[in-house]
Amino acid sequence: MAEAQIVLKGVGKTFVRGLQRTTALAGVDIEIARGAFVAVVGPSGCGKSTLLRLVSGLVMPSEGSVRVAGEPVVGPRADTGIVFQKATLVDWRDILGNVLLQLEMRGIDGPEARERARTLLTAVGLGGFENRYPHELSGGMQQRAAIARGLVHQPGMLLMDEPFGALDALTREQMRLDLEALWLRERMTVFFITHSIDEAVLLADRVIVMSQRPGTVDHVFDVDLPRPRGLAARNDPRFAALTDAITRIFLSRGVLDEQRLAL
């Protein structure tokens, strides 16, 4: 088996604010192999973003341990790329400048770095838009730029928190195709948070299904669909079987309720 890139053991996270304590996660055990594409689905508020922030080193666990590439996570790591739901580009820099910022922050400069930034912008469909400013681009294009920014420093690990959540359905579909193609090319480890069962099964090698808060790992599914999956994967009976199995978990846990408004 490939070397583990992300290992969480017995992880719990409780936020304390005054007298209020919120236990977001409890007893989370996850192991992700280097180069794998793993998606996490779960109900709202079950601690998915917290999980991603723990792996990114932005927050520390209250219990248990988080290790990346064999080392305990004690803060943000240089070899990590992060993409959030909002692109958060700086509006006084053009698109190329935004992507290069990631490199400048790491003291990386020079023609090779610029070339990689340009190549990635082309790969995400923004060739020819390098010198446009964020406000001149659609939401989908801004998110594409954010993905290029997340990958330009060649991170071993890409953390994505609902990266396509704010996009229209068609753009989202295209972004999924593009992300799979990028992953097949770069082979970074991807940890992908989503609310969409379809999206998780279409993209990931493994889908982790979280319980309601305090979130823990409820089920893990291996996705045995050939790659590249493209749009045809939806017609594969294994796709239907997996999305159905995950849906049934949410039904049995009361996260989904078919009868709620039945008259």
Ligand SMILES: Nc1ncnc2c1ncn2[C@@H]1O[C@H](COP(=O)(O)OP(=O)(O)OP(=O)(O)O)[C@@H](O)[C@H]1O
């Ligand atoms: N900094 C914080 N301080 C206090 N409570 C927090 C903090 N961050 C998250 N929480 C709480 O932890 C729980 C899990 O939040 P989190 O954002 O991780 O869930 P989520 O599964 O990503 O939710 P959603 O799917 O709605 O985005 C929530 O109850 C939230 O209110």
